[in-house]
Amino acid sequence: MRSLTTIFATIIFFAFQQTASAQTDNATLNIRLYPIQTITVNATQKSVNLDYKTTADYATGVSSTQADHLTVYSTGAFVVKVKSAGTTLQGQRSTIDASDVVITPIAGTTNQLANVTYNARNLSNSDQPIITSTTGSVNKNFNITYKASGADKYVDKYFKTENPTVYTTVVTYTIEAN
Template sequence: MKKFIITSIAILGVGTISAQNVTLNVRLKPIQTLVVNDGQKIVNLDYVTKDDYANGVSSNNVDHLKIFSTGGFQVKVKSATSALQSGSKNIQANTIRIIATAGSDAVNGAQYAQGVLLSANEANLVTSASGGVDKKISIEYKGAGSNTYIDNYIAGQDPTIYSTELTYTIISQ
């Protein structure tokens, strides 16, 4: 009887071992976001003195842009128009220079454009081979000097305002 039980356990206890494979994929999609600092959505270049007209004025906007990118990227800027209008007068957008620099939390290894002339065509401001989370970019807007705008004041207006909408874009590279 013992032999029968041992033989039965040996026969029943031997089973088939089976294995199955599973493929695990980590699928990363590109994500780029760009946010303009809420407190800097309006930028004014104020010409108030004689020296302002002679030397030009600028507005330095620290941490103006905040980006998130899952890899390399480019930040571009363009104006809605090639000329800023006020009534029948205009000033050419390309008389305004945009200078990008590293913000307080800079993108490692990024290249910053040091003097893009504003245009209705996109211009590259920042290029980076690596991504980053909540990285900051500072932007300086610099208006023309050399009395470029001397004949653009319109009598009876205080101040005469010329404006355009700028569009910043981030794309993967």
């Protein structure tokens, strides 16, 4: 009888062990990437001056290249646009057309990004694309040249009571996913 009880207990033990075996379940892991674009104007270059001091300056125009002027971070393809606060640069007694100023981007002096399209644009109060990339970037730099008109266009824009006569606008750079 004992052997029959032992056999029966063994069968119940194994049957119970089969129903208490390991189980599995699954979880889904998602890596969710969101767009991040940042643009920074070099802190030491927040003010750009185009100084007309010679007859040659008035005749041929004046330019200023700002090395590593913009730094860009983007988690994918991006476009950088530029615009002025208005259609004119404002002076105390007169104005100068914003479109007289050409903004020209090129690769930065340091930490350059490859495979970028650059477009020189006349300054306008609407966004103008100047830098386009099909890839992301981590703190890549871009030089910007500001060039204003020549051809003696500003000869009558100087006023004796102002020395120098200053015309001003705010230039805004915007980055967005492309």
